[in-house]
Amino acid sequence: MAYLFLVSPHQVTLSFGKSLPQDMLAKAERDLARLEAAEAGQNATAASDAMFDLAVSLTSLKDWLKEHLPASAASLVEPYVAASLSLTSYRDIANAGKHRVIRKYVPQTNEVTASATTIIDAALTAEHFTQNPPPGSAPWRLKIVRSDHSRHRALDLGQAAIREWRDFMSLHGMGA
Known part of the structure; x- marks a missing residue:
């Protein structure tokens, strides 16, 4: 005997501790703080995890907004993301992390890379510049490289x- 179950959209409490877009924004802020700490501590594994979490939080927020805003404002979410360099960058990172290959659209982000920072101490003499720094001593920062080859600090x-x-959110009456 076959059964037919109709499933309608409904809210479930699978997102423990999060029920509003403001909660997701607060999570993104915590993810960013973790990314800052990981980069400051030069911990590549922690930076990778925090970057992915930040990207997913920022990208998930658009779906939360679409569900919590009136239809007229919800229709503005996707165009808002599409017009933003930062939001499209993190959208691409989230989708590449979740799906490995982005097939539904052409991403505007090419890669995330770590690039060495340049630190020059004015007190150093010329002889110091000829010495090779010890391996792993050059501090790095995460960079997001866009398809136009522009580079931006993550x-x-x-x-x-x-x-x-x-x-x-403030513009649409959802004070953050």
Whole structure:
């Protein structure tokens, strides 16, 4: 005997401790703080985890907003993301992390890479510049490389994305 069950959209409490878009924005802020700490501590594994978590939180927020806003405002979410360098960057990172290969659209982000920072101490003499630094001593920062080959600090784009979501939410009566 076959049974037919109709499933309608409904809210379930699978997102423990999170029930509003503001909760997801707060999670993104915590993820960004973890990314900042991982980069400051030069911990590549922690940075990778925090980057992925930040990307998923920022990208999930758009779906939460679409469910919590009136239809007229919800229809503005996707165009808002599409117009944002920071939000599209993190969207691409989240989708590549979740699906490995992005097939539903052409991503605008090419890669995330670690690039060495340049530190010059004015007190150093010329002889110091001819010495090779010990392996692993050059500090790095995470960079997001876009398809136009522009390079952006991951932390800068994370801060911009959170600021943009906060502004969007405030504009639509969802104070963050």
